[in-house]
Amino acid sequence: MSRLMITGFSGFVSSHFMEYLYQHHPDFEVYGVSLGTPVFDWCHYRDRMKVEFFEADLMDGDRLSSLFGEIRPDYVLHLAAFSSVAYSWQHPEKSFRNNCNIFLNLLNAARKTTPDCRILSVGSSEEYGAVPPGSLPIREDQPLRPVSPYAVARVAQEQLSKVYADAFGMQVIMTRSFNHIGPGQDSRFVVPSLLSRIIGIRKSGKPEGEIETGDLSVIRDFTDVRDVTDAYYRLLTGGTPGEVYNVCSGKGRKLSEIVDLIAEEVGVRVSTKTSPALIRPNENQEIVGSPEKIQKELGWQRKIPFNQTIKDMIKAMMSF
Amino acid sequence: MSRLMITGFSGFVSSHFMEYLYQHHPDFEVYGVSLGTPVFDWCHYRDRMKVEFFEADLMDGDRLSSLFGEIRPDYVLHLAAFSSVAYSWQHPEKSFRNNCNIFLNLLNAARKTTPDCRILSVGSSEEYGAVPPGSLPIREDQPLRPVSPYAVARVAQEQLSKVYADAFGMQVIMTRSFNHIGPGQDSRFVVPSLLSRIIGIRKSGKPEGEIETGDLSVIRDFTDVRDVTDAYYRLLTGGTPGEVYNVCSGKGRKLSEIVDLIAEEVGVRVSTKTSPALIRPNENQEIVGSPEKIQKELGWQRKIPFNQTIKDMIKAMMSF
Numbered sequence: 001m002s003r004l005m006i007t008g009f010s011g012f013v014s015s016h017f018m019e020y021l022y023q024h025h026p027d028f029e030v031y032g033v034s035l036g037t038p039v040f041d042w043c044h045y046r047d048r049m050k051v052e053f054f055e056a057d058l059m060d061g062d063r064l065s066s067l068f069g070e071i072r073p074d075y076v077l078h079l080a081a082f083s084s085v086a087y088s089w090q091h092p093e094k095s096f097r098n099n100c101n102i103f104l105n106l107l108n109a110a111r112k113t114t115p116d117c118r119i120l121s122v123g124s125s126e127e128y129g130a131v132p133p134g135s136l137p138i139r140e141d142q143p144l145r146p147v148s149p150y151a152v153a154r155v156a157q158e159q160l161s162k163v164y165a166d167a168f169g170m171q172v173i174m175t176r177s178f179n180h181i182g183p184g185q186d187s188r189f190v191v192p193s194l195l196s197r198i199i200g201i202r203k204s205g206k207p208e209g210e211i212e213t214g215d216l217s218v219i220r221d222f223t224d225v226r227d228v229t230d231a232y233y234r235l236l237t238g239g240t241p242g243e244v245y246n247v248c249s250g251k252g253r254k255l256s257e258i259v260d261l262i263a264e265e266v267g268v269r270v271s272t273k274t275s276p277a278l279i280r281p282n283e284n285q286e287i288v289g290s291p292e293k294i295q296k297e298l299g300w301q302r303k304i305p306f307n308q309t310i311k312d313m314i315k316a317m318m319s320f
Numbered sequence: 321m322s323r324l325m326i327t328g329f330s331g332f333v334s335s336h337f338m339e340y341l342y343q344h345h346p347d348f349e350v351y352g353v354s355l356g357t358p359v360f361d362w363c364h365y366r367d368r369m370k371v372e373f374f375e376a377d378l379m380d381g382d383r384l385s386s387l388f389g390e391i392r393p394d395y396v397l398h399l400a401a402f403s404s405v406a407y408s409w410q411h412p413e414k415s416f417r418n419n420c421n422i423f424l425n426l427l428n429a430a431r432k433t434t435p436d437c438r439i440l441s442v443g444s445s446e447e448y449g450a451v452p453p454g455s456l457p458i459r460e461d462q463p464l465r466p467v468s469p470y471a472v473a474r475v476a477q478e479q480l481s482k483v484y485a486d487a488f489g490m491q492v493i494m495t496r497s498f499n500h501i502g503p504g505q506d507s508r509f510v511v512p513s514l515l516s517r518i519i520g521i522r523k524s525g526k527p528e529g530e531i532e533t534g535d536l537s538v539i540r541d542f543t544d545v546r547d548v549t550d551a552y553y554r555l556l557t558g559g560t561p562g563e564v565y566n567v568c569s570g571k572g573r574k575l576s577e578i579v580d581l582i583a584e585e586v587g588v589r590v591s592t593k594t595s596p597a598l599i600r601p602n603e604n605q606e607i608v609g610s611p612e613k614i615q616k617e618l619g620w621q622r623k624i625p626f627n628q629t630i631k632d633m634i635k636a637m638m639s640f
Contacts, residue, residue: 061413089487093381093424100476101421104413104469143463146479147486149424156420156476159466166467167409 001050005031005071007058007106008079012185013122013225013232015040017077020229022049031071033058034080040184058102061109068113075236076119078106084188085126085280088150099153100160107164107172118171120236121161125178125221125248125289126151136252137221137290140176140244158244165242173239175232178248178289181309182225183316190214191222192313194259199317201268208269214278216256219286223249224304234298248289249302261307265314321370325351325391327378327426328399332505333442333545333552335360337397340549342369351391353378354400360504378422381429388433395556396439398426404508405446405600408470419473420480427484427492438491440556441481445498445541445568445609446471456572457541457610460496460564478564485562493559495552498568498609501629502545503636510534511542512633514579519637521588528589534598536576539606543569544624554618568609569622581627585634 004021006014009032021028022045029050032042035057045051054071056063058080081099082088088095103121110117128138129145146152161172185192194213201209223231231247239245256272263270294300324341326334329352341348342365349370352362355377365371374391376383378400401419402408408415423441430437448458449465466472481492505512514533521529543551551567559565576592583590614620 092428093421096421096424101413101416104416108412147483149480149483152476152479152483155479156472159472159475160469163467163469163472 001027001029002074003029003031003072004075004077005033005068005073006077006079007033008081009042009053010034010036010038011079012182013079013180013228014038015184016182016225017079017229017232018042018045018051020226020233025233031073033067058105059097061105064105065109065112068109072114073117076106076110076117077232077236078103078119078121081122083124083150085148085150088148088153092149095150096153099150100156103157104160107160107170111164111168111170115168115170118173118236118241119161120232120239121157121172121174122232123158123174123176123244124151124154125176125246125287127155127158127176128287131284131287136286137250137288138246139290140246140293162242171241173235173241174244175235175247176244176289177228178221178223178246178287180223180225180228181313183312185225185313190255191258192317194255195262195313195317198259198262198266198268198270199314201270202266206268208271210271210273212275212278213255213259213272214280215274215283216259216272217254217285218283219252219254219288221248221250221252221288222306222309223247223302224306224309227302227304230303231294231300234300235294238298240297245294245297246289246291247294248291250289250291252286252288253306258310261310262314265310321347321349322394323349323351323392324395324397325353325388325393326397326399327353328401329362329373330354330356330358331399332502333399333500333548334358335504336502336545337399337549337552338362338365338371340546340553345553351393353387378425379417381425384425385429385432388429392434393437396426396430396437397552397556398423398439398441401442403444403470405468405470408468408473412469415470416473419470420476423477424480427480427490431484431488431490435488435490438493438556438561439481440552440559441477441492441494442552443478443494443496443564444471444474445496445566445607447475447478447496448607451604451607456606457570457608458566459610460566460613482562491561493555493561494564495555495567496564496609497548498541498543498566498607500543500545500548501633503632505545505633510575511578512637514575515582515633515637518579518582518586518588518590519634521590522586526588528591530591530593532595532598533575533579533592534600535594535603536579536592537574537605538603539572539574539608541568541570541572541608542626542629543567543622544629547622547624550623551614551620554620555614558618560617565614565617566609566611567614568611570609570611572606572608573626578630581630582634585630
């Protein structure tokens with residue numbers, strides 16, 4: 001029986017990771033840690049898995065060390081993060097502390113108690129920042145040019161991982177995760193936000209409507225969260241310590257095409273109006289990653305077609 | 321009259337910067353901020369300068385904001401740091417907070433109160449980290465590969481400077497400062513440490529003696545702190561916001577040669593013994609920077625010959 005600590009246990013990715021383990025690896029003992037109570041029904045998994053939950057603030061290094069001592073994890077999936085770029089502009093210090101400093105606390109707690117555990121440090125495609133034209137799809141050896149406080153914190157998290165892997169032989173594996181989407185995602189994120197407003201038109205009974213959006217000409221790389229959990233499992237159990245892996249689909253999608261697809265699936269006509277308030281500063285026009293490294297080294301392949309993800313998200317959202 | 325805030329006011333570089341202003345630019349009003357009382361006699365400068373001192377912990381963002389509101393600086397020289405690599409291995413969280421987080425607090429305080437002030441963010445050659453052979457002297461466009469918690473914090477500080485300069489138009493200028501030495505430097509640093517022990521032999525009355533050292537075959541780039549203060553003044557008043565500048569001599573010196581030079585100046589024979597406890601992990605064999613950018617853009621030149629620096633340090637240390 002392997003002991004797995006999941007930080008950020010209360011969140012979206014964690015809920016799908018639990019589902020993944022339940023389906024494929026119910027022999028894992030899971031010790032969930034988060035600041036708030038999980039929004040999903042984690043007790044549901046207890047019929048064939050050992051699952052425990054600990055409420056804790058990762059800013060508290062002593063509490064974290066005692067949790068590590070108690071749980072003694074073989075694996076740590078570090079999902080805890082303040083992952084909004086917008087929030088990092090409004091509250092840069094809080095964002096920085098809750099991304100970078102909590103991770104340093106975690107590394108130190110692990111080093112003191114269970115230095116041989118394998119840790120997956122989840123990072124972000126935001127670390128690449130300003131991407132020069134001609135360098136798509138982005139490979140892991142691209143230079144990092146972070147353009148937001150959030151992105152700087154993620155770069156520091158990754159560099160600390162590398163320092164601890166090299167200097168202390170700790171088994172830390174790093175990701176740069178691109179956009180991921182799926183059922184249950186919070187509507188602060190772009191696709192669920194579009195979805196909820198287009199479903200709103202449908203629910204109003206009208207055949208058409210208008211929504212305000214940011215710049216819909218930008219191109220992003222989306223992966224279904226259920227494929228992402230498969231990637232995280234493979235990296236956690238088989239990735240090379242000290243190495244960083246893109247988690248992405250390799251395919252770019254223009255946001256305007258996603259609006260059209262959702263409108264068609266929902267069965268309404270949608271017109272869009274650009275709101276200056278929703279335009280982000282310094283935004284890249286196109287972000288597409290190369291998944292070649294994780295595919296070659298770990299045999300990962302995304303399985304869920306984009307249309308299927310959108311259908312599943314609509315289904316989950318319509319049921320509320 | 322320009323208003324200058326100096327953080328880390330109590331320290332070594334600050335004491336020399338005050339001397340520099342006193343000699344060359346006594347028209348500056350100086351507002352020193354630091355955690356502890358200055359070790360140097362700052363009141364001495366009050367005969368022809370306005371100088372005030374504020375005791376404050378830069379971890380306290382509210383206190384920092386109110387200080388910025390009160391002082392309303394035109395210039396900020398940010399010298400406050402926990403600048404020991406060794407300390408960052410022993411206390412990584414504290415080192416990180418007192419380098420990176422305090423700087424983020426400072427940026428936010430400045431942004432809220434005096435967004436047009438010019439800020440010099442002092443960084444470190446440690447940011448370059450593992451330097452591949454053939455890339456010496458190190459230019460500013462070299463990739464950063466930090467190999468200690470201290471170095472990661474300094475990289476984050478620099479990247480935050482760049483983000484705030486680009487996104488908010490703030491006038492932050494960054495340095496990567498290589499080793500600097502001079503009279504009054506703390507013996508935790510390598511050259512004063514060698515000096516104090518060799519002077520100890522002389523003071524014992526013996527003609528020769530042995531000292532324990534780290535790896536004396538490493539080559540480093542040393543600049544007199546008095547030349548560094550001239551560089552900081554030029555960068556603060558004339559550097560390009562959002563740009564980073566090496567502050568270095570461009571000349572490498574092997575530590576064993578420095579031991580020989582000190583021994584000759586002090587007038588004793590010195591033999592050395594390598595102590596494994598003093599060998600640092602992951603240390604670069606040779607670090608030499610290129611000062612070309614600061615020379616070309618700001619006309620800076622180092623003026624004090626290395627031998628003169630050593631003589632002045634011996635003189636200062638012998639007088640105790």
